[in-house]
Amino acid sequence: MTDWYFSHIVLVQSTLTTLLLALSVQVPLRAGVFSFAGVGCYGIGGYLAAIGMVHYGLSTASAILLAAAAGGIAAYALGLLIQRLTGLYLAMATVAFTLIIAVVVVNGGDLTGGAAGLFGALGTLDTGHLLAVVAVVVVALTFTEIGPLGRRVEAVREDPELASAMGIDVARYRRATFAVSGVLGGLSGSMTVLLRSTVTPDDINFHLVVLALTIIIVGGSRSWIGAFVGTVIFVWMPEVLAFVGEWEDVVYGVLVAAAAVYLPGGVTGAAMDGYRRYRRKRREAQSSPDAPPPQPAAAAAGGDR
Amino acid sequence: MAASTAATTGDERRAEPEATVLRADDVAVHFGGVKAVDGVSITLTAGRIFGVLGPNGSGKSTLLAALTRLVPLTRGRLEFQGKPYDTVRPHTIAARGVARTFQTVRILPGRTVFDNVALGAESAGRPGSIGRAGKAERGRVRQRVRTAIERTGLSGKERHRPDELSYGYQRRVEIARAIASEPTLLLLDEPTAGMNRQERDDITGLLDDLRGEGLTQLLIEHDVQMMVEACDHLFAMNFGELIADGEPESVVRHPAVQEAYLGTQGRAHA
Numbered sequence: 001m002t003d004w005y006f007s008h009i010v011l012v013q014s015t016l017t018t019l020l021l022a023l024s025v026q027v028p029l030r031a032g033v034f035s036f037a038g039v040g041c042y043g044i045g046g047y048l049a050a051i052g053m054v055h056y057g058l059s060t061a062s063a064i065l066l067a068a069a070a071g072g073i074a075a076y077a078l079g080l081l082i083q084r085l086t087g088l089y090l091a092m093a094t095v096a097f098t099l100i101i102a103v104v105v106v107n108g109g110d111l112t113g114g115a116a117g118l119f120g121a122l123g124t125l126d127t128g129h130l131l132a133v134v135a136v137v138v139v140a141l142t143f144t145e146i147g148p149l150g151r152r153v154e155a156v157r158e159d160p161e162l163a164s165a166m167g168i169d170v171a172r173y174r175r176a177t178f179a180v181s182g183v184l185g186g187l188s189g190s191m192t193v194l195l196r197s198t199v200t201p202d203d204i205n206f207h208l209v210v211l212a213l214t215i216i217i218v219g220g221s222r223s224w225i226g227a228f229v230g231t232v233i234f235v236w237m238p239e240v241l242a243f244v245g246e247w248e249d250v251v252y253g254v255l256v257a258a259a260a261v262y263l264p265g266g267v268t269g270a271a272m273d274g275y276r277r278y279r280r281k282r283r284e285a286q287s288s289p290d291a292p293p294p295q296p297a298a299a300a301a302g303g304d305r
Numbered sequence: 306m307a308a309s310t311a312a313t314t315g316d317e318r319r320a321e322p323e324a325t326v327l328r329a330d331d332v333a334v335h336f337g338g339v340k341a342v343d344g345v346s347i348t349l350t351a352g353r354i355f356g357v358l359g360p361n362g363s364g365k366s367t368l369l370a371a372l373t374r375l376v377p378l379t380r381g382r383l384e385f386q387g388k389p390y391d392t393v394r395p396h397t398i399a400a401r402g403v404a405r406t407f408q409t410v411r412i413l414p415g416r417t418v419f420d421n422v423a424l425g426a427e428s429a430g431r432p433g434s435i436g437r438a439g440k441a442e443r444g445r446v447r448q449r450v451r452t453a454i455e456r457t458g459l460s461g462k463e464r465h466r467p468d469e470l471s472y473g474y475q476r477r478v479e480i481a482r483a484i485a486s487e488p489t490l491l492l493l494d495e496p497t498a499g500m501n502r503q504e505r506d507d508i509t510g511l512l513d514d515l516r517g518e519g520l521t522q523l524l525i526e527h528d529v530q531m532m533v534e535a536c537d538h539l540f541a542m543n544f545g546e547l548i549a550d551g552e553p554e555s556v557v558r559h560p561a562v563q564e565a566y567l568g569t570q571g572r573a574h575a
Contacts (some may be wrong), residue, residue: 106330110359146444148423148427148443151413151416151420151423151424151427151428152414152424154415154416155413158414159411159413161411162407162411163396164375164395164396165373165375165395165396165398165399165404165405166406166424166425166427166428166482167396167397167398167400167427167428167429168396168428169394169396170396222415236388248343259530263544276466280469
């Protein structure tokens with residue numbers, strides 16, 4: 001086990017930081033906000049952490065806190081600016097924000113290291129630290145999925161007019177999701193950079209938008225579990241698919257297309273639907289006194305022989 | 306329908322009998338050149354059921370949307386319990402004590418009946434709040450949900466999801482959600498649409514019970530007979546304007562109302 005861990009430590013750590021990036025896109029999506037601002041904040045967080053360590057000698061914790069706060073503030077300000085946009089227009093505006101961050105860091109001179117980026121920002125982070133941060137984030141997000149807050153977030157996504165009639169300030173919820181998204185993006189970016197010790201403009205480009213979106217499409221957009229499943233699939237897929245060599249991108253494309261067509265709720269959505277169908281059948285069987293006892297799934301699938 | 310024996314815990318939100326609950330004065334909602342509502346003035350007093358009649362496209366639902374601030378007024382004034390509210394944001398209406406149902410069923414598809422009704426119960430008194438309610442408030446919410454579920458005949462279906470319910474039951478979920486907020490004013494947009502006779506009678510009985518408890522209601526319906534039986538006062542609309550109002554029997558016999566529903570020739574044959 002220990003050998004396996006040390007030979008896969010990069011993938012384990014990458015899973016945790018990528019999960020935070022995916023959540024930075026999933027959180028606004030759960031409130032019906034199609035925003036990629038979290039990816040831009042990943043760049044802001046990554047660069048601020050690197051600048052803080054390289055130029056100002058900040059500690060690892062200070063650099064991460066600075067990155068998270070800056071990400072939250074930047075995303076909230078962006079949310080205020082573009083709060084009247086919806087759907088694809090909102091998505092495009094936030095993609096543009098990400099691309100602008102990339103342009104700014106290229107032209108940032110000595111502060112950002114220009115096109116070459118910054119080196120030597122090695123933090124004192126280990127897997128335990130990452131796990132602790134992810135655990136806190138996941139627990140906090142769980143409260144936005146269950147109970148009263150979960151209901152309100154779902155109402156904001158499914159039917160803003162209904163939500164408004166139910167006393168929910170839809171605009172306030174949407175702005176809040178921008179801020180949370182920015183914090184998560186900032187955390188992800190800073191921790192990624194402090195693990196790698198380097199950051200370049202190429203690290204915060206459009207491919208991160210595609211990565212976060214595909215993770216959510218395949219994993220599921222309704223719960224952090226979906227983001228986790230998607231992250232595991234896409235971070236570990238290159239390792240698992242090493243034997244297909246140059247066909248890896250084809251497999252990747254087919255997987256995403258198949259998930260989009262056949263699993264509209266992602267892997268976790270399909271699993272939840274299956275579980276609900278099972279419970280419904282069980283409830284119907286229990287409520288009907290004349291009904292025969294439910295057949296075991298294996299026997300039912302086998303049919304008559 | 307379960308007997309409505311449960312005590313109403315929202316009595317403190319009910320207005321004094323005959324007090325003015327809502328006043329709309331010269332309300333107009335225009336969409337470009339279309340005058341969906343034009344110069345409508347209505348007054349709703351406490352503890353009575355008011356109805357709005359009118360053919361399709363007469364502006365009934367737009368009037369309801371205007372009263373709940375979901376559409377902006379082109380002109381006019383709105384007062385709720387003596388306080389103007391024509392410039393407030395729509396999400397603050399629920400906390401003032403106004404609950405509504407919609408013309409088409411609008412419930413959260415991925416949530417259980419309990420969750421959908423709880424959404425209404427939680428809306429009372431917490432305008433736009435994101436934070437978590439206290440333990441006592443959560444207990445009150447659960448009690449309000451249970452009462453609303455029982456009163457609308459949804460007992461035993463708390464854990465069902467909307468796609469497991471008939472259309473009539475989905476309508477009940479909407480009504481349960483609205484009354485769970487223990488409102489001062491209940492606005493119902495075609496609450497019995499898609500229901501059979503028995504279900505309609507159940508809902509009418511519930512509305513009657515709520516009236517007995519002092520809840521003011523404004524009903525929009527196409528079913529003229531039901532409106533006459535259920536309402537204390539009717540408003541009739543056509544082409545966005547108020548064409549008659551008064552006692553239900555007199556309103557449905559009003560020539561302008563008969564013409565709106567049957568046309569001039571239809572009235573001659575009637």
